[in-house]
Structure formats: structure tokens, C-alpha cells
Amino acid sequence: MKAIRVLPIVLLLICLTAAPAFAQSHKVDATVLIPAELTVKPLLILSVNGVKDFSNDWLPGGVLTHSFRKEVTPVPGQEATYVESRAYEVWVYSNAPWAARIGRTDYIVRAARQSRFENQIDQENRLGFEYRKTDSDNWQPLNVWSMTPIWDAAGPTGNDGQELGSYQFRGVVDSRTTPGKYSFAVYFTAYQE
Amino acid sequence: MKTKGRKGKARTRTRIRYHLLASTLVTLLFMGGYSLAAPRETLLKISSDHFRIAPLPSGIAGPLITARGELYVEVVTDARWRLRWEFLSEDYRITSPLGQEVSGKGARLQRIPIVWKFDWMTPPGLYEAPINIMLEIAGEESITQRKLLKLRVPFLAVITPQSFRRLRITDDNHLDRQLSLEIHANAPWVLQVEVTKSHESLALVCNCLYHSVATQFLSSAPVLVLPNQIIGLAQGEAGGDHRLVLDWQKAPSAPLRAGDYPFYLRFSVLPVRGELLQKGGEY
Incomplete structure (x- = not known):
């Protein structure tokens, strides 16, 4: 009975709400x-x-290389000397998850009017390569054509981008390194995942 | 005794006078009522309903707007009859699909459809047009009645996009992100846009590539349009000569991840009621 009494009021309220x-x-x-x-x-x-x-459309990610040319003169008896590059400030802007890698090309050495590629040099005479972040003293090996990880990001950078820091290369020369002019390129690569 | 006899006669005369007076009154009332509700007039009863404006579907805005109404004419006779009508106003385009007359025999409720056409320069308001309805019955004098057709015109507007295909906004395809709109309205109007059902970080920039002379884009610079914000884009006067070509791009500041972002652009045309228009946010 109560429900029947309330029904008209409910209907009225519905009508008022719908109006x-x-x-x-x-x-x-x-x-x-x-x-x-x-x-x-x-x-x-x-x-x-x-x-x-x-x-660009055909290659996700960018490639930037910098030539690095140094004349190396090994000092007999000296175990290791270093030829350092300048510092490279690296930034990445990405609208998707991304990663950055570092590497170097193989080198050409010109000595005694002869040019030879890295793989033509005796293993013992080879120039060694390392890299580091400039705010660190920890030099890491940098192998030829390597894709050494320096950053992995699970998300976009946002409009301000991501500063990766400052990086530096050096060649490691010992007394057995073939004297000559060494030309190669270091590269930073970033790609989206 | 003499006195009693005179009194009786006087009463009788008074009664007769009252009877005469009452009879005259009844006769006059009867005659009067008869003449007020003349039987000839009852042969023709006219009623009408309101005019209804035909729906204005987007994309099919013609130069004329159509309103439809009906007259209901009740003819009460057993004889043959002819019903004619005449629209008395020459200012309006009022016609009937039945022509100008219809004939029949016997009592009938005759429906007279009426079409009232007007253009986009007809401002909102109440319009009235007289119509004469004439009933001719063989052997009798014709009966004419006048009726006032009433049409209430509200604010009317139609937005006609070049197509209803999905607008594709990319950096490299300039044509797919352009949208052409035509606007018809019968009073000063303002065009508003709202981005709906979108990703919350979506931000678009709207640039007017072209607008007809009669149309005014409200911003001299590209306009930033954010989701669920109503932005006034353009305004114009009554009429149909309004065209806009809008270019849509992602706002450079929008930190959007690579991908596809579906959404809707809701365009609305509203009447300007003498209020100051709020300008869209310039980007």
C-alpha cells in the first residue's frame, strides 16, 4: 500500500527531472x-x-657521426699514452620509448705513404679505444662498430628532451702501436622502441 | 363593487402587457440568435494548425527553407461544391500542392496543405499572411471566410562541411587536415568549436586559410584548441554566403606520444544576441 502511495510522487519527480x-x-x-x-x-x-x-621515415632513430683524426707517435718504452677527443654534449628528444648507443667506426691509418684499415693491422699494433662520461674517471672500452648502451628510456622525453651528458673518447697508444695518422669516426645512435 | 371590477380589468391588462412583452422578447431573442448563427455560415468551418519547418539536415542547405501547414475546412452540405482559396500577401512565397481550388459533393472535411517558403534573409519572428477561403455551392451565393496563417520562424542555421569523412591531421599531408565549412543562418551567428572524446593531452592549432568576405574569423593568429573547451572561431551576418577553410595541426607544445589519437570536432552555430563575442585564445 505504501508503495502505491509513493508511486505518484516518484512519477512526478521523474517528470520534473525530465522536463x-x-x-x-x-x-x-x-x-x-x-x-x-x-x-x-x-x-x-x-x-x-x-x-x-x-x-626520418625509413630509419627510426638518428645517427650522428663525428670524425676524429689524430696523429699518433708511440713513444718507445712508454706503456700507454692517450689521445683524447673533445667532449660531446648529447641530448635526445623522443616522443616514444627510446635508447641511445655509442660506438666507433674502424679506422684507417696512414703511415709511410700507405693506408691500411684496422683489420689489416697486426693485432699487437692496434690502437685501443675508450670512452667515458666527462664527469667520471671511469673509461670504458669502445669496440669497433659496437653499439654500447648509454641510455634506455621506457617513455618519451617530453618537449624538453633528455640530456644524456657529456662524453669523451680517447685512443690508447702503447709502444707497439704503429705510428701514423689515424682517422675514424665516433658515433652516437638513438632509436625508438 | 365598481371599484373591484376596475381593479380586475386593470390586472388583466397588466397580465396581457407582460405576456406581450415576454412574447416579444422571446421572439426577438429567437430571431436574433437565428440571425447570429446563420445557417449559411455553418456550411464552412475552418481550422488550422501551426506551420512546421521542415528539418534542416546538415549538408543539404538550399537557398530556401520550407515550412508546412494545413487548413482543415469542414464543408457541410449535401450539394456539389467548389472550394477556392486565395493567398492575399504577395510578399511571401505561399502555395498549396492542391493548387487553388478543390471541388466535391456532400459533407467533407477537406485538408488543404500549405507550403510557405522563405529564404535565409528572413529573420526570426512571427509572420502572418491572410488567406481567403471561398465556398461555392450550386445555386447559392458563395461564402467567403478570411483566415490568418501564422508562421513562427526561429533562429535557423545549417553547417555544411565539405564532407563527413574523417579529418586526418598529420604533419606531412596538408590536404587531409583541412576542412571546408559552409554556413547558412537567418540571423547574425557565431561559429564555435569543441574538441570532444579526445586524449586529455591533445592540443590543436586551428588556422583559417580562407574565409568569404561576409565571414569574419575572430582571430588574426592561429587559435589554440584544447579538449572540452568551447572556442569561438568565426562570426557572420544572416545569409548563406559564408565559407571557411580551416587547417588543423597538432600544437607543437602538446607532449603526445607517437600514435593515433581519434577525437571529434563539434562545430556549433549559435545566434548572436547582441552580446560581446568572446574571442578564441590566440596561439
Whole structure:
């Protein structure tokens, strides 16, 4: 019985609630809904000392190389001397998860009017390579054509980018290293995952 | 005794006078009522309903707007009859699909559909047009009644996009991210846009590549459009000569991850009621 008494009140309340919505539906403005889609393409920018390299469609990630040419004169009896590069400030801008790697090309040594590639040099006469972050004294080996990890990011960098820090290379020369002019390139590579 | 006899006669005369007066009154009332509700007039009863404006579907905005109404004419006779009508206002485009007359025999409820057409320069308001309805019955004098057709015109507007295909906004395809809109309205209007059902970090920049002379883009610079914010883009006067070509791009500041972001652009045209328009946020 109680429910029957309450029912008209409930119905009245429903009607009162629905009335403004009904009035709203009689708006006289014109409206059009256009479906749209924004496609954000993968974009990766690698910046080394302010020089930017943009990813393109056929190769995700950017490659930037810097030539590094030094004349090496081993000192007989001296166990190790070092030929250091300048510092490279590295930044990455990415709108997807990304990774950065470091490496070097093989070298050509020109000595006694002869040019030879790295693999043509006796193992014992080879020039060694290392890299480090400039705020660290910990030099790491840098093998030819290596993809040595320096950064892995699970997300985009945001608009401000990600500073990877300052990196430096050096060649390690000992008394057995063949004298000559060594030319090669170090590279930073970033790619999106 | 004499006095009693005179009194009786006087009463009788008074009664007769009252009877005469009452009879005259009844006769007059009867005659009067009869003449007020003349039987000839009852042969023709007219009623009408309100005009309904045909729906204005987006994308099919023609130069004229159509409103439809109906007159219901009740003809009460057993004889043959002819019903004619005449629209008395030459300012309006009012016609009937039935032509100008219809004929029949016997009592009938005749429906007269009426089409009232007007253009986009007709401002909102109440419009009235007289119509004469004439009933001719063989051997009798024709009956004419006048009726006032009433049309209430609200604010009307239609947005016509070049197509309803999905707008594809990319950096490298300039054409797929452009949208052409035509606007018809019968009063000063403002075009608003809202990005709906989108990723919360979505931010777009809208640039007006072209607008017709009668149309005013509200910003001299590209406009930043953020999700669920209603932005006024353009305004114009009544009429149909309004066209806009809008270019949409991702706002450079939007920190969006690579991928596809579906959303909707909701365009609305509203009447300007003498209020100052709020300008869209310039980017």
C-alpha cells in the first residue's frame, strides 16, 4: 500500500527531472560532429654539441657521426699514452620509448705513404679505444662498430628532451702501436622502441 | 363593487402587457440568435494548425527553407461544391500542392496543405499572411471566410562541411587536415568549436586559410584548441554566403606520444544576441 502511495510522487519527480532535458533538446543551434584523427609520427632528435639529426621515415632513430683524426707517435718504452677527443654534449628528444648507443667506426691509418684499415693491422699494433662520461674517471672500452648502451628510456622525453651528458673518447697508444695518422669516426645512435 | 371590477380589468391588462412583452422578447431573442448563427455560415468551418519547418539536415542547405501547414475546412452540405482559396500577401512565397481550388459533393472535411517558403534573409519572428477561403455551392451565393496563417520562424542555421569523412591531421599531408565549412543562418551567428572524446593531452592549432568576405574569423593568429573547451572561431551576418577553410595541426607544445589519437570536432552555430563575442585564445 505504501508503495502505491509513493508511486505518484516518484512519477512526478521523474517528470520534473525530465522536463528541463526535454526543453534542452529543443535548442535551435546547428551542430555538426566531424570525426577526426591526429596521427603523431615517431620523432626522434639526436643532438650532439647542438647539431641536430632528425629521424626520418625509413630509419627510426638518428645517427650522428663525428670524425676524429689524430696523429699518433708511440713513444718507445712508454706503456700507454692517450689521445683524447673533445667532449660531446648529447641530448635526445623522443616522443616514444627510446635508447641511445655509442660506438666507433674502424679506422684507417696512414703511415709511410700507405693506408691500411684496422683489420689489416697486426693485432699487437692496434690502437685501443675508450670512452667515458666527462664527469667520471671511469673509461670504458669502445669496440669497433659496437653499439654500447648509454641510455634506455621506457617513455618519451617530453618537449624538453633528455640530456644524456657529456662524453669523451680517447685512443690508447702503447709502444707497439704503429705510428701514423689515424682517422675514424665516433658515433652516437638513438632509436625508438 | 365598481371599484373591484376596475381593479380586475386593470390586472388583466397588466397580465396581457407582460405576456406581450415576454412574447416579444422571446421572439426577438429567437430571431436574433437565428440571425447570429446563420445557417449559411455553418456550411464552412475552418481550422488550422501551426506551420512546421521542415528539418534542416546538415549538408543539404538550399537557398530556401520550407515550412508546412494545413487548413482543415469542414464543408457541410449535401450539394456539389467548389472550394477556392486565395493567398492575399504577395510578399511571401505561399502555395498549396492542391493548387487553388478543390471541388466535391456532400459533407467533407477537406485538408488543404500549405507550403510557405522563405529564404535565409528572413529573420526570426512571427509572420502572418491572410488567406481567403471561398465556398461555392450550386445555386447559392458563395461564402467567403478570411483566415490568418501564422508562421513562427526561429533562429535557423545549417553547417555544411565539405564532407563527413574523417579529418586526418598529420604533419606531412596538408590536404587531409583541412576542412571546408559552409554556413547558412537567418540571423547574425557565431561559429564555435569543441574538441570532444579526445586524449586529455591533445592540443590543436586551428588556422583559417580562407574565409568569404561576409565571414569574419575572430582571430588574426592561429587559435589554440584544447579538449572540452568551447572556442569561438568565426562570426557572420544572416545569409548563406559564408565559407571557411580551416587547417588543423597538432600544437607543437602538446607532449603526445607517437600514435593515433581519434577525437571529434563539434562545430556549433549559435545566434548572436547582441552580446560581446568572446574571442578564441590566440596561439
